[in-house]
Amino acid sequence: MNKKVLLIIGGVALVFCLLCTILFVVVFALGIGATQPAATAGENFMTALKNGDYNQAYGLCSPALQRELGNAGGLGTRIRNGKVEPTAWSFSSRNISNDTGELTGTVTFTGNREGTVRLVLAQVGGEWKISGFNLREK
Numbered sequence: 001m002n003k004k005v006l007l008i009i010g011g012v013a014l015v016f017c018l019l020c021t022i023l024f025v026v027v028f029a030l031g032i033g034a035t036q037p038a039a040t041a042g043e044n045f046m047t048a049l050k051n052g053d054y055n056q057a058y059g060l061c062s063p064a065l066q067r068e069l070g071n072a073g074g075l076g077t078r079i080r081n082g083k084v085e086p087t088a089w090s091f092s093s094r095n096i097s098n099d100t101g102e103l104t105g106t107v108t109f110t111g112n113r114e115g116t117v118r119l120v121l122a123q124v125g126g127e128w129k130i131s132g133f134n135l136r137e138k
Contacts, residue, residue: 038101041128084135
């Protein structure tokens with residue numbers, strides 16, 4: 001093949017790779033952007049638990065979960081009695097389907113114990129609220 005044809009083929013391949021990369025970045029950014037509000041609600045809930053601010057954490061719960069817990073003290077009792085006071089966490093999976101979200105990952109509890117975290121979220125009045133949670137030691 002002559003040099004000119006090789007340059008044209010190389011240029012077309014380079015443009016194709018560039019377009020594929022741009023498409024991947026856009027799709028990835030849209031996916032992260034779509035789950036970010038739910039992830040922020042989950043982060044705020046976990047931070048409130050870490051700080052022992054059960055009033056704030058309770059306020060981030062859906063009405064149905066609030067009824068189940070009774071009050072902020074009930075949430076605090078559940079966390080303390082279960083010995084699942086978080087000190088650090090990382091969400092490795094974020095999923096949204098319609099008005100329901102799920103965050104899962106790992107958590108470190110007081111005493112440097114490792115475990116898993118799963119938060120279920122629901123859209124309530126346009127805001128993401130915690131509708132269920134599972135903090136479990138490994």
